[in-house]
Amino acid sequence: MKTKIEIRNLNVWFNKRQVIYDVNLKVPEQAITAVIGPSGCGKSTLLRAINRLHDLIPEAKVKGEVLLDGKDIYKEDPLVVRRKIGMVFQKPVPFPSMSIFENVAIGVKLNDLAKKERLEKIVERSLRMAALWEEVKDILESPATSLSVGQQQRLTIARTLALEPEVLLMDEPTSALDPVSMKKIEELIVNLKNDYTIVVVTHDMRQAARISDFTAFMYEGKIIEFNETSELFRNPKEEITEKYITGRIS
Amino acid sequence: MISLRVKKKVQNTFLFLFAFLSTIIAIIPLFSIIFEVIKNGIEAINLDFFIQLPGPLGESIGGIANAIQGTLILVTLASIIGVPIGVITGIYLYEYGKEKKSTLISFSVDLLYDLPSIVVGIFVYITVVSPMRSFSALAGALALAIVMIPIIAKTTEESLTLVPPTISEAGIALGIPKWKNIVFIVLNSAKNGVLNGIVLAVARITGETAPLIMTCLGSNFWFSGMDKPINSLTLLIWRYAMQPYPSAVKKAWGAAFLLLLVALALNLLVKSGGERK
Amino acid sequence: MNEDEVFYLFSLAVASISLLLLALILVVLVQYTLPVIKEMGFDYFITSSWNPVFGKEKYGILPYFLGTVLTSFIAVLVGVPISFGIALFLTEYSNKTLKKYLSIMIDLLAAIPSVIYGLWGFFVFRNFILDYIEKPLHNYFGKISIFSATPTGLDFLSGGLILAIMIIPIVSSVTREVLELVPTEIKEGIYAIGGNRYDVIVYGSIRYSKNGILGAILLGLGRAVGETMAVSMVIGNATGENALPRSLFSAGQTLSSLIANEFNEANPTSLHPNALVGAGLVLLMMAIVVNLGARAIVSKYKR
Numbered sequence: 001m002k003t004k005i006e007i008r009n010l011n012v013w014f015n016k017r018q019v020i021y022d023v024n025l026k027v028p029e030q031a032i033t034a035v036i037g038p039s040g041c042g043k044s045t046l047l048r049a050i051n052r053l054h055d056l057i058p059e060a061k062v063k064g065e066v067l068l069d070g071k072d073i074y075k076e077d078p079l080v081v082r083r084k085i086g087m088v089f090q091k092p093v094p095f096p097s098m099s100i101f102e103n104v105a106i107g108v109k110l111n112d113l114a115k116k117e118r119l120e121k122i123v124e125r126s127l128r129m130a131a132l133w134e135e136v137k138d139i140l141e142s143p144a145t146s147l148s149v150g151q152q153q154r155l156t157i158a159r160t161l162a163l164e165p166e167v168l169l170m171d172e173p174t175s176a177l178d179p180v181s182m183k184k185i186e187e188l189i190v191n192l193k194n195d196y197t198i199v200v201v202t203h204d205m206r207q208a209a210r211i212s213d214f215t216a217f218m219y220e221g222k223i224i225e226f227n228e229t230s231e232l233f234r235n236p237k238e239e240i241t242e243k244y245i246t247g248r249i250s
Numbered sequence: 251m252i253s254l255r256v257k258k259k260v261q262n263t264f265l266f267l268f269a270f271l272s273t274i275i276a277i278i279p280l281f282s283i284i285f286e287v288i289k290n291g292i293e294a295i296n297l298d299f300f301i302q303l304p305g306p307l308g309e310s311i312g313g314i315a316n317a318i319q320g321t322l323i324l325v326t327l328a329s330i331i332g333v334p335i336g337v338i339t340g341i342y343l344y345e346y347g348k349e350k351k352s353t354l355i356s357f358s359v360d361l362l363y364d365l366p367s368i369v370v371g372i373f374v375y376i377t378v379v380s381p382m383r384s385f386s387a388l389a390g391a392l393a394l395a396i397v398m399i400p401i402i403a404k405t406t407e408e409s410l411t412l413v414p415p416t417i418s419e420a421g422i423a424l425g426i427p428k429w430k431n432i433v434f435i436v437l438n439s440a441k442n443g444v445l446n447g448i449v450l451a452v453a454r455i456t457g458e459t460a461p462l463i464m465t466c467l468g469s470n471f472w473f474s475g476m477d478k479p480i481n482s483l484t485l486l487i488w489r490y491a492m493q494p495y496p497s498a499v500k501k502a503w504g505a506a507f508l509l510l511l512v513a514l515a516l517n518l519l520v521k522s523g524g525e526r527k
Numbered sequence: 528m529n530e531d532e533v534f535y536l537f538s539l540a541v542a543s544i545s546l547l548l549l550a551l552i553l554v555v556l557v558q559y560t561l562p563v564i565k566e567m568g569f570d571y572f573i574t575s576s577w578n579p580v581f582g583k584e585k586y587g588i589l590p591y592f593l594g595t596v597l598t599s600f601i602a603v604l605v606g607v608p609i610s611f612g613i614a615l616f617l618t619e620y621s622n623k624t625l626k627k628y629l630s631i632m633i634d635l636l637a638a639i640p641s642v643i644y645g646l647w648g649f650f651v652f653r654n655f656i657l658d659y660i661e662k663p664l665h666n667y668f669g670k671i672s673i674f675s676a677t678p679t680g681l682d683f684l685s686g687g688l689i690l691a692i693m694i695i696p697i698v699s700s701v702t703r704e705v706l707e708l709v710p711t712e713i714k715e716g717i718y719a720i721g722g723n724r725y726d727v728i729v730y731g732s733i734r735y736s737k738n739g740i741l742g743a744i745l746l747g748l749g750r751a752v753g754e755t756m757a758v759s760m761v762i763g764n765a766t767g768e769n770a771l772p773r774s775l776f777s778a779g780q781t782l783s784s785l786i787a788n789e790f791n792e793a794n795p796t797s798l799h800p801n802a803l804v805g806a807g808l809v810l811l812m813m814a815i816v817v818n819l820g821a822r823a824i825v826s827k828y829k830r
Contacts, residue, residue, distance in 0.1 A: 258723045258725070261723060261725035261726075262723050262724050262725055264725070265615070265724060265725050265728065266620060268612050268615070269612045269613070269615040269616035269619065269620055270612075270616060270620070271612065272608070272609040272610075272611070272612020272613050272615075272616065273612065273613050273616045273617075273629065275609055276609055276610075276613055276633060276636065276692070276695050276699075277629075277632055277633075279636070279647075279652070279692045280632055280635060280636050280639075282647070282651060282652075283639060283643065283644070283647045286647055286650070286651050287643065287646075287647070290650075334541075335541055335544055338537075338538050338541040338542065339538075339541055339542040339544070339545060341538055342538040342539060342541065342542035343542065345538070346535065346538070346539070352539075352542075354546060355539075355542050355543060355545060355546050358545045358546040358548075358549040358550075359542075359545045360818075360822060361549055361815055361818075361819075362545050362548060362549055364749060364753075364814055364815060364818035364819075365552070365753070365811065365814065365815075366752070366753030366754075366755065366783060366807075366810055366811065366814050367753070367755070368753075368755045368783050368786055368787060368807065368810075369552065369556070369753075369807045369810060369811045369814075370552075371790075372556065372786065372790075372803075372804055372807045373551070373552045373555055373556065375790070376555050376556075376559055376804070377551070377555060380795075396548060399544070399545060399548075400545065403542075403545070427530055427531060428531045428534075429530060429531050429533075429534035429535075432534075453638065456640070457639075457640025457641070457642065457643070458640070459640070459641065459642040459755075459756045460641075460755040460756055460783070460787055463787055463790060463791060464786075464790045464791060467791065484640060484642045484756075487642050487643070487645075487646055488642050488645070488756065488760070491645070491646045491649055491650075491760065492649065492760065499650075502646060503646070506642075506643050506646050509640055509642075509643060510639065510640070510643055513638050513639060513640055513643075514635060514638055514639075516638075517634070517635060517638035518631075518635075521631055521634070
């Protein structure tokens, strides 16, 4: 399988405190890669490094390389990087003063990526891909905050998809949701892998097992083990991985 | 034992009475002002009041139309100058205000906010009225704009600070350039608060008198150019209130009625809008 | 230069207007005041004669400085306890609905333009003060010098009391915020050792929040110092020696009311405008000092 993203010797510090140590990881294309590990192990920090979100925090320092199709994203324009590598957050963050339509269109609009006439098509396509179109097609002008939390999360996925990214990063995308919404999002993620490379950070091992093709286990800022999901869960090579998946550390 | 219980009871009663009476004492002036302004103001109000010039002092005919016109012109012009500067200053304070190099600017905005408004009037008199050798509508509007800028800057900054950081982050994650993210995502999310701040600043300058005295002076005639003196509701109240003619005093109350109506309406508008949010 | 840098420079330029304005205001006011100080020397600050007649010009702003100090002091002395009482009533004795409507009403006091306070003060409040406060005090305590002058209702006391009303909204709302920050553990701790509500407030809340309350008082003082219109309409507008505060019931003048009353009548070729600008400069300094103090205390407290 082709590698979409390759992380080489990645280190991240906040002020003087190091939170990511020498991470190396090859994320395969058009597959779902899960990153699991106990809370505080650095999995979210790793994910945000792939979207260059640490650029915004003066205290954060990133060293190492993140290659997208062989090119280091830290040597490119961060705006272009973020458009190619979309990010979905733990809690849905719809823009509160905007309608459903505007929420999906805003990224395209502010990046000057499409003419006005095409916006409607883009919005419809993105909402369809996010499995939300049927529910909102008649209320596109309603405020986004009127949607349920589960719908809001699919809306933010649609908003990211509207930019036609190549990679989707998801930071515990279902942890704020009820079980029904969670199931919907999981189905959605599985459907999306035909077109996108997806990295999901999750603290829910069963979710990783259900939806991902590959799994990386992180512990104390390091990647301990990376393998095909079924292999990693059935046959962990490291003792600490086994301890984690059997629930002896958390 | 009993005396202790009595003492405690007396203390509690005293405390309650103190709090209760304080509240009553503060509410009485509010109602007294509203009551007196309505009672005396309503007598002054008729059609002429809204469409006629004041006429010579002491005559019972005429109205305050030029003062209404003047206040509208002054407030509009001041807002055209003051609102954009205030909002952009607020954005600057929000985005860069915490950095060391901008300490001086955020400090100046604070001091400008504290400035007695009559000092602003003196400043505009020296820098605009004196060189132009004429009191003018322009000078009045400039003085009001200066009063407005720090108010709007601070409310804008505050409203922006209240937007959750996750919103700004979500915008950045979409690859939106930083400045567009501030203006179209963060500012947009804070627009209720920013608008409230603008409305409050407009209400405030509508009621300003002191900085107008030495800038636009007041006038008995219609607006006749930006470089000429102009009347305002507040100047008319101030000048007419202490005249010995009952007809002038009546016009002052009428103008106060109108002004109070606008001030209270704008403030209540903001309060009810704040709750819907 | 990318678009973010352009935006930074643009907003920096616009925000610098405030810095520029403040610097200009200081420079212009100082420059305009210098001639009168050259003429009068330090006497400008410490004497009381005031004569704008050409050839006999004399300017001393001491009475107006004292007038500002005295009226602001009355405002704080009367306004602060009332504000504190309101804050107590809202935090301790009101349910949600009452709290909501009462605080809206108190806030509306801040919404009333000051010239309307002046109008009401001149025609209504003044008579009330005269009949129910000044005359009784004068009749019973007329021998004491501060109550000795014949009351008219247009004097320092009226000026100070109208300011007291005007500072209530800001002082009570900051006091309320401060009181709401008192941790429940402190209150419960005092209840737990048998204290009543009085003990909780006197030994708990007030001690815990005394810096915050001090900040609120200074904010009110700042508001009172800079206020112009309402005071100018009820203070009686005396000038010169007559404006020295001798009694609460004598007509007086504050720095700001002096400027409002005389600025347009001043002959531009005399030193009169300069003397008035100087009064403005002193006023500005007082406002800045008080407000800086208030800001420092309040911001430190909130953190």
